[in-house]
Amino acid sequence: MSTPVIAGAHTVPFVKESDHVVDLGSDAVRGLLSSTGIDRAAIDAVISASVMGGSLLGQKILGRLSLTGRPVFNVENACASGASAAHLAVGMVRSGQARVVLVVAAERLSALGGGALPLDPTDVEAAQGAIMPALYAMRASRYLWENDLQPSDLALVSVKNRANGALNPIARLQAKVTLDEVLESKPVADPLTLLQCCPNSDGASAILVCSEDAAKELGLDAVTIAASVITSGVFSEGPRDLTSPDITVRAINEAYAAAGIGPSDIDLAEVHDAFSIAEILYIETLGLCERGGGARYVADGRANIDGDVAMNPSGGLISRGHPVGATGVAQLAEAYDQLLGRAGARQVPGASVALTHVTGGGIAGVDNGACGVHVLTV
Amino acid sequence: MSTPVIAGAHTVPFVKESDHVVDLGSDAVRGLLSSTGIDRAAIDAVISASVMGGSLLGQKILGRLSLTGRPVFNVENACASGASAAHLAVGMVRSGQARVVLVVAAERLSALGGGALPLDPTDVEAAQGAIMPALYAMRASRYLWENDLQPSDLALVSVKNRANGALNPIARLQAKVTLDEVLESKPVADPLTLLQCCPNSDGASAILVCSEDAAKELGLDAVTIAASVITSGVFSEGPRDLTSPDITVRAINEAYAAAGIGPSDIDLAEVHDAFSIAEILYIETLGLCERGGGARYVADGRANIDGDVAMNPSGGLISRGHPVGATGVAQLAEAYDQLLGRAGARQVPGASVALTHVTGGGIAGVDNGACGVHVLTV
Numbered sequence: 001m002s003t004p005v006i007a008g009a010h011t012v013p014f015v016k017e018s019d020h021v022v023d024l025g026s027d028a029v030r031g032l033l034s035s036t037g038i039d040r041a042a043i044d045a046v047i048s049a050s051v052m053g054g055s056l057l058g059q060k061i062l063g064r065l066s067l068t069g070r071p072v073f074n075v076e077n078a079c080a081s082g083a084s085a086a087h088l089a090v091g092m093v094r095s096g097q098a099r100v101v102l103v104v105a106a107e108r109l110s111a112l113g114g115g116a117l118p119l120d121p122t123d124v125e126a127a128q129g130a131i132m133p134a135l136y137a138m139r140a141s142r143y144l145w146e147n148d149l150q151p152s153d154l155a156l157v158s159v160k161n162r163a164n165g166a167l168n169p170i171a172r173l174q175a176k177v178t179l180d181e182v183l184e185s186k187p188v189a190d191p192l193t194l195l196q197c198c199p200n201s202d203g204a205s206a207i208l209v210c211s212e213d214a215a216k217e218l219g220l221d222a223v224t225i226a227a228s229v230i231t232s233g234v235f236s237e238g239p240r241d242l243t244s245p246d247i248t249v250r251a252i253n254e255a256y257a258a259a260g261i262g263p264s265d266i267d268l269a270e271v272h273d274a275f276s277i278a279e280i281l282y283i284e285t286l287g288l289c290e291r292g293g294g295a296r297y298v299a300d301g302r303a304n305i306d307g308d309v310a311m312n313p314s315g316g317l318i319s320r321g322h323p324v325g326a327t328g329v330a331q332l333a334e335a336y337d338q339l340l341g342r343a344g345a346r347q348v349p350g351a352s353v354a355l356t357h358v359t360g361g362g363i364a365g366v367d368n369g370a371c372g373v374h375v376l377t378v
Numbered sequence: 379m380s381t382p383v384i385a386g387a388h389t390v391p392f393v394k395e396s397d398h399v400v401d402l403g404s405d406a407v408r409g410l411l412s413s414t415g416i417d418r419a420a421i422d423a424v425i426s427a428s429v430m431g432g433s434l435l436g437q438k439i440l441g442r443l444s445l446t447g448r449p450v451f452n453v454e455n456a457c458a459s460g461a462s463a464a465h466l467a468v469g470m471v472r473s474g475q476a477r478v479v480l481v482v483a484a485e486r487l488s489a490l491g492g493g494a495l496p497l498d499p500t501d502v503e504a505a506q507g508a509i510m511p512a513l514y515a516m517r518a519s520r521y522l523w524e525n526d527l528q529p530s531d532l533a534l535v536s537v538k539n540r541a542n543g544a545l546n547p548i549a550r551l552q553a554k555v556t557l558d559e560v561l562e563s564k565p566v567a568d569p570l571t572l573l574q575c576c577p578n579s580d581g582a583s584a585i586l587v588c589s590e591d592a593a594k595e596l597g598l599d600a601v602t603i604a605a606s607v608i609t610s611g612v613f614s615e616g617p618r619d620l621t622s623p624d625i626t627v628r629a630i631n632e633a634y635a636a637a638g639i640g641p642s643d644i645d646l647a648e649v650h651d652a653f654s655i656a657e658i659l660y661i662e663t664l665g666l667c668e669r670g671g672g673a674r675y676v677a678d679g680r681a682n683i684d685g686d687v688a689m690n691p692s693g694g695l696i697s698r699g700h701p702v703g704a705t706g707v708a709q710l711a712e713a714y715d716q717l718l719g720r721a722g723a724r725q726v727p728g729a730s731v732a733l734t735h736v737t738g739g740g741i742a743g744v745d746n747g748a749c750g751v752h753v754l755t756v
Contacts, residue, residue, distance in 0.1 A: 001379070001473065046610075051433055056456050056739045059610055059746035071608035072748065073462050074454040078434050084451050087475075088466050095379070095472035097465075230449035232424075232437055361434045368437035370450065 002099070002211035004090045005222035006376065008036035009333035014172040014203035014321035017110040021053050024204035024326075025061035025106035032102070032206040033065075038218055043208075044098035046072040049085035049105035050325040052112075061104055071098075079272065079360025081105065082205070082328025083230065083372025089209035090228045099214040105330070106204035107323035114200065132274065133197060137189035140277035142242045144191065146292060151191040153295040155182040157276035158195050158318055160298060164305060165315025167346035172201045172321030196276035201321025205330040223339045223354075226259035227375035232368075247371040248285050248359055255355070259375040263287035267351040268310040268338055270331035272358045273317050279303075282357060283311060310348040313338065324360070328372055331356035339378045353377050380589035382471045382606070384754065385478075385598035386414035387711035392550040392581035392699035395488040399431050402582035402704075403439035403484035410480070410584040411443075416596050421586075422476035424450040427463035427483035428703040430490075439482055449476075457650065457738025459483065460583070460706025461608065461750025467587035468606045477592040483708070484582035485701035492578065510652065511575060515567035518655035520620045522569065524670060529569040531673040533560040535654035536573050536696055538676060542683060543693025545724035550579045550699030574654035579699025583708040601717045601732075604637035605753035610746075625749040626663050626737050633733070637753040641665035645729040646688040646716055648709035650736045651695050657681075660735060661689060688726040691716065702738070706750055709734040717756045731755050 010031035018024055025048065033040065046067075048058025058072040077084040082105040089101040140154055159179050165171035177195055185194040208220070215222040231251040256262055263286055271286075273279035280294035288309055289297045297303055303311035314320050314334040317327060335354035337343045359371040388409035396402055403426070411418065424445075426436025436450040455462040460483040467479040518532055537557050543549035555573055563572040586598070593600040609629040634640055641664055649664075651657035658672035666687055667675045675681055681689035692698050692712040695705060713732035715721045737749040 055429055055454060056746045056748065059739060059748065062610070063746055069609075069611045071465075072455070072610040073466060073608070076433060076452040076454065077450070087449075088451060088469065091466065091469040091473040091475045094474065095469040097469045097472070230451070231447075232440070232450040233447045361437060368434045368441055370434065370437065 001094050002096065002213065004093045004209055004225040005212050005215050006207050006225060006332060006336050007210050007215040007218065007220035007222040008032050008208040009336040010035050011170050011205040011330045011333045012203060013170040014201045014323060016172065016201065018108055018202040021050065021057065021106050021108040022060045022064055024108060024202060025057065025104050026064040028106065028204035028206040029061060029065055029102065029104050032208065036208060036220055038220065040067055042100050042218055043067065043070060043102045044100050045070055045092055046102045046104065047085040047089050048072060048074045049081040049329065050107055051076055051078060051081055052108065053106060053325065057106065058104065076325070077360065077370040079324050080230065080328060080358045080370035080372040081325035083358050083374065084370065086209060086329065086332055086374060087228045087230045087372060090225055093209055093211050100208060100210040102206065103209055103329055104204065104206040105326040105328065107325045108202045109200045109323055110202050133189040133192060136275040136277055137192050139242045139281065140191050143277060143280065146243060149295055152179060152183060153299065154191065154276040154280065155179055155196060156298050157273065157279045158182045160303060161273060161312050161316045161318040164313050164346055165319025168315050168320060171315045171319045172199055173319050192275055198274045198317035198322040201323045203321060203323035203326045203330065205326050205333045207329055207332050207336065221340055223336055223376045223378050225374060226377045227255040229254045229258065229373045231371045243281055245281055245285060245359065247369050248282060248357065251371045251373040252285055255373040255375050261353060261375060265353050266309050266355050267353050268313055268348045269355040269357065270312055270314060270316065270334050273312055274322060279311060279316065305346060305348055313343065313346045313348050328358040331358065332374060335376045339376055379472050380474065380591065382468045382587055382603040383590050383593050383600035384585050384603060384710060384714050385588050385593035385596065385600040386410050386586040387714040388413050389548050389583040389708045389711045390581060391548040392579045392701060394550065394579065396486055396580040399428065399435065399484050399486040400438045400442055402486060402580060403435065403482050404442040406484065406582035406584040407439060407443055407480065407482050410586065414586060414598055416598065418445055420478050420596055421448060421480045422478050423448055423470055424480045424482065425463040425467050426450060426452045427459040427707065428485055429454055429456060429459055430486065431484060431703065435484065436482065455738065455748040457702050458608065458706060458736045458748035458750040459703035461736050461752065462748065464587060464707065464710055464752060465606045465608045465750060468603055471587055471589050478586060478588040480584065481587055481707055482582065482584040483704040483706065485703045486580045487578045487701055488580050511567040511570060514653040514655055515570050517620045517659065518569050521655055521658065524621060527673055530557060530561060531677065532569065532654040532658065533557055533574060534676050535651065535657045536560045538681060539651060539690050539694045539696040542691050542724055543697025546693050546698060549693045549697045550577055551697045570653055576652045576695035576700040579701045581699060581701035581704045581708065583704050583711045585707055585710050585714065599718055601714055601754045601756050603752060604755045605633040607632045607636065607751045609749045621659060623659055623663060623737065625747050626660060626735065629749045629751040630663055633751040633753050639731060639753060643731050644687050644733050645731050646691055646726045647733040647735065648690055648692060648694065648712050651690055652700060657689060657694065683724060683726055691721065691724045691726050706736040709736065710752060713754045717754055
């Protein structure tokens, strides 16, 4: 069976506002075609990921580029849309349905006019205010109480990720921030302040998922997809352990097993730091430290680019931005660049194993989450 | 590599109006679980298809059924959404990503309040009136002119399909109609009258796509998926040959090649008769007769259930209804029942090879179509 690889990646700069989601997606694909220099005829199939992109977005993007003619699929899985598209591309490559799959993910969150994603009117908990910032704030409060910590212990994640983002030309927020600036920024949901929340963004990213053989034939630099896992379910099962994200726990364990690796093998991880507390919980879920030790891991510099495991060297969602459906592919693009030593000022030295992680949905008690974890190696 | 099969199918009755798309989908899955009697734990992954179902529809359906916990993917491809979900399920089974995939497709078109799907504001041709009924009317006019035929030659498709639908308990329209009734029904877009257009419908269907081995282990009756093809592109390439549907031509040719069959092998076909003219064009595209001979093929009874090749024995879109994203899976469910001799009064005698076909998008000149063709065998 064909070994799946990523053989090219391009992410457009993430911005506060853009004109059209088709422009975003086609710019990402244009950049990918240009950077890989591949013959367009080599692309067998296309998977497009978006939450709000509307019907047949992938076909519209291809139409713009005169790339029409190959099979196109449009995939949605909330914040895990991009990772889900990559997973389905892996299936197509491994099954022989396609040798070279273009995965493009695009989202124009500015279409919401600065507001939040519309709530499902049947979700009674969300209607009571249990939306993302509030839910993560509850997790944060619980975490601080369990571990006898202070809000400043969370805020250090933003300081680190904004510093990383300052080294990333495509990041939405390019300025470093101090701990005081994070703590003194507008309160959103106690203990989370504005600078601990990822900014709404527009953005797009594209990667080529193909068989190892196809990458060689096309003369492309490739990284191996050693694991591709999607899980669904609630954030936490049972009586809701707020600081143990169930679908992420399962996805990471499955990915470690599939790739034959463990926490000590990872050089860098792009995780779903939608809020500062999230990165801390995912550091622990990755097994990089004991439970309750995630904040200390950050404070000690072990999550820095030159630390033990570089957490979100791209700047993460907090700095790069979070155009929902596009984030998962942008993470894979970052990992691709890092593993090939092309990450410029934010390069993780000697990186050979990268993990990416997105998780979405799962608001309150509704059984509707989705989580994606990939392990890439060179 | 695992041979993919369909090992269970259930379609809920298609109706004019229903309450909630999650109800539709969960009713279909409940029926599938009940008819197959499988252990819920056997389901490895889920693909949900819908155009208007909203974010995380598949997860919501599973949540309703306490089936949460396995990976779920939400797929959209206009009228080809259901077929696209089946295609991706085939990839997951063949690649080993999953052994048993639940495919559920649900659409609540009544959410539009009887109106049409919202137009893409950037589609200048649609804004001028080039919407589906108008486009098919142009194809119909051209077809009649090319072949020196009368509107009654088209209308016979509706007479046949409504007669088939009268034998199908889940069809949205259960009454037979006469040729005069079809011709005298309200004009929609000349020469197409109301009874030559598929009715807006709500509906859902679910199938199990799994490996042949898994079906045997689970003790399920299975039909082989001998071909699963998705194409994209415009309805007709170049100077628009209105009576040769390009993406369907390509999909059927690829499916014949993949399955190692030709037109003479097919016992029944469920094709995308969104309008009467459509079935005629697809009869020709299938190669069941020469080009221009499709209307005669119908008039001679060769497309009847007891004819040469039963065309739309379920009643097709014209009678069963067309809940956009659900149609492709409902066709596969019909083919499954037919090949296992379970189609009751509409059973095609001795059916051993079935073909299903959906095609969507591709309005006017926009490069945004999608077409799905499957070949099933026993």
